[in-house]
Amino acid sequence: MAETSLDMTKVALIQMRCGPEPEKNFSRAIEFIREAAGKGARIVCLPELFRSQYFCQTEDHKNFNLAEEVPGTSTAAFGELARETGTVIIASLFERRGAGVYHNTAAIIDRDGKLLGKYRKMHVPDDPLYHEKFYFTPGDLGFQSWNTQHGKIGVCVCWDQWYPEAARLTALRGAEIIIYPTAIGWHPSEKKEFGKAQHSAWETIQRSHAIANGCYVAVANRVGHEAPAGGAGIEFWGQSFVCGPDGEVVAKASIDQEEIVMADIDWSRVNEHRTHWPFLRDRRVDAYSGLDRRMID
């Protein structure tokens, strides 16, 4: 295991396909993390709900059987792996919290194997083929950051990525990189007409979080066409990426291949950027009170 630099950290995003067998996805995820660590990665993030195909395409009570406790079997295995490889691991899991209470949860595991904390997806979507409100209770742990042994990280999940409030609160809590496990793609029938604009909007708004908050942003998406319940399914659009504090994309994956996206995080750029573009200095905290309203009408 290479020694850690205080100034630079290599982050890896695992862009992977997810098949119908959870155990197989899980063991492949382990292999990917080992490979990333071998290449020097010190923070590794898996895509959203990587253990299974994206079951939220339909509302089916049987899918609740995919859930697990957090901490539980998965976090124990990742804890061991983190210790072995010296990596911080972000693992998106389907959490069974109690009878009838399930969350879309990211586990944050430090390099010593300790489960540092959990992020429970705060913004939960419900759209055709993304029936998440059926499965997931909205998160109740708020927006957080964790001072890992490899850097100050924040984690949000998928739909959160559309909300500047989520990124801002995560940054205000100290995150210098905001990491998003995600599962987003095209409805095949819409791809031709709207696909380019949809992807552009998705990349743009996440780059904007980096700009607004002067921090890094890293997004791990899945790839592949999944139609587990028949129908046209979703073509997950890959293109996992890392961008710097000025919003420039510094590493980006393909649209359709499994790959490990690696980027060097230069932590000094966060302070430099926030000093040269002092947006945090000038926030009008006295005038933001309406942000907790649905509309101001």
Next chain:
Amino acid sequence: MAETSLDMTKVALIQMRCGPEPEKNFSRAIEFIREAAGKGARIVCLPELFRSQYFCQTEDHKNFNLAEEVPGTSTAAFGELARETGTVIIASLFERRGAGVYHNTAAIIDRDGKLLGKYRKMHVPDDPLYHEKFYFTPGDLGFQSWNTQHGKIGVCVCWDQWYPEAARLTALRGAEIIIYPTAIGWHPSEKKEFGKAQHSAWETIQRSHAIANGCYVAVANRVGHEAPAGGAGIEFWGQSFVCGPDGEVVAKASIDQEEIVMADIDWSRVNEHRTHWPFLRDRRVDAYSGLDRRMID
């Protein structure tokens, strides 16, 4: 004057150079608005502080003489012009509110010539060559929108464009287009190394406001190299643009020419976009309380 469609409105951004003589800038602004109206524009926006060169490059008490009352001479002239041309006019003015209290203010004038309201720049920068904190008292009218006879518009000014909070509050108040008079450019010594990334960040974050809020965004910048106080000055980078609710740029000006940027605003796209990408539906207003803090540490 063409009749107004209920569904579509043509917006025009006046990208202009600003010379050392305020009266000349003012009369050229009037000409540009007449020309835009002649081409069918119904909402017209001038760049930030178009009446003068960008005096904030230095701290000089003499520059306070450039200020005027709002309402005052300028808004009276624009009121007449609005009535004559049937346009809504957004005019950025250096407001003298009272002894020692000055604002960077946008006047919003309806098509009947009425001064609908004022927006006083809320986020005030202070950076090398942008010494605005010396001149401008922070705005105290908050983030607003106005139901003009040509559409529901919100107005913020320049530095506000970096703040998702400003765009969000403006949208929550009903704006379906957010319009930014601005004055931004390169320090010539930085342009080669950082110019591309700086411009990209600027365009990206404003596109992100359109995406996050499912509304149009329109930005009127000045062009030209100004060094009124000697020194290298600022190369204002033009590139005024309009983008749609998905963040796609639908009209954009050059980097160095005076021009009128025109775009058709299809108001139905706002509701359509907000329904298909229902970000406003899923905001976690119960969990945003920390947004009124500097840091959460």
